[in-house]
């Protein structure tokens with residue numbers, strides 16, 4: 472199977488006048504390195520900050536700035552640039568340029584190209600904190616969003632003017648990530664996905680816990696991938712050090728992740744049960760403790776020379792329970808049935824056979840069997856997808872980064888939810 476979508480877009484990169492233009496050189500390098508073809512168009516103000524020769528050398532292509540450029544065959548650079556590219560990215564976009572976009576100005580090459588374009592437009596604003604916060608700029612950003620322009624950033628941090636706050640252009644690597652996210656097919660639009668991630672901690676006493684080495688990376692990568700695919704994601708997470716992907720997506724925009732932080736298996740179960748009725752998909756990635764102390768001591772247990780026995784009892788298997796749960800939803804498409812359930816299993820041997828047995832035992836349509844040695848804490852993972860077709864439907868995915876893998880798994884889930892996708 473094709474596990475990885477290779478970006479083959481031709482990117483038209485517009486650069487406007489702002490000190491962040493120096494970062495655009497690195498952005499061109501990263502875009503080219505990712506296999507994209509980059510053509511740069513600069514405003515006159517941008518040329519005051521960085522010379523076109525830099526961008527020509529990095530992109531390996533001519534740089535455009537002049538509306539009257541006669542190089543294109545038809546003498547119409549603004550038309551040729553939009554016809555020959557798949558996406559237009561403006562980074563940095565100055566406050567002035569945002570205002571000009573809102574008004575549909577066409578008095579230089581870049582603004583005319585925006586107006587004449589038939590391709591999607593992504594804009595990375597960069598400006599001083601006060602300029603960004605000014606109601607005029609905020610109005611302009613809202614108008615551009617309503618016009619279908621995709622805004623990435625700005626970021627928060629040190630600014631060239633010496634202030635600290637919102638307004639700096641996202642780092643080139645962050646813009647690349649935003650571009651990748653934007654390019655993912657929106658196969659889960661209108662769907663709500665519930666995910667568990669990370670370890671749980673079961674208290675022995677107020678300072679000691681039973682836990683495991685789960686990092687949460689695979690569950691968080693799936694939350695990111697499902698959000699990129701347009702789903703509304705609820706991430707029920709045990710203790711991790713990871714930051715929530717797309718936590719800041721505005722309500723109503725596809726792709727937001729709402730995180731509910733829990734500690735114990737019992738809390739994870741309660742959070743999942745509270746959310747499941749309005750969820751279409753449940754993905755259990757968490758390494759839930761299988762046992763917990765029957766009771767947790769109220770005070771710290773004192774050390775003694777005698778041994779210590781801790782009596783453990785099994786926890787509820789959240790996945791198996793949800794797989795049998797008849798949802799009580801306002802939406803008749805959900806009502807009376809369980810959500811589409813996906814489980815994970817860590818197997819160190821006989822991966823396919825044990826995985827198939829576990830899928831049947833849990834009563835779930837799709838199980839993702841981790842090849843155990845590759846999973847915990849790592850940035851890469853190697854898995855086999857197992858569904859009700861048994862050996863015939865087995866899909867072994869080569870070792871790959873967890874985010875790329877999560878996108879491939881998300882596509883498989885989408886295809887099973889809606890066979891026409």
Ligand code: CTP
Pocket residue numbers: 667736755756757758759760761786787788789790791813814815816817818
């Ligand atoms: N799971 C769960 N609740 C539990 C235990 C597990 O939801 N109390 C879910 C996990 O999130 C995962 C799958 O069930 O999706 C793992 O199943 P499990 O039976 O625990 O298998 P392994 O972790 O692979 O361990 P073992 O083979 O020892 O049973």
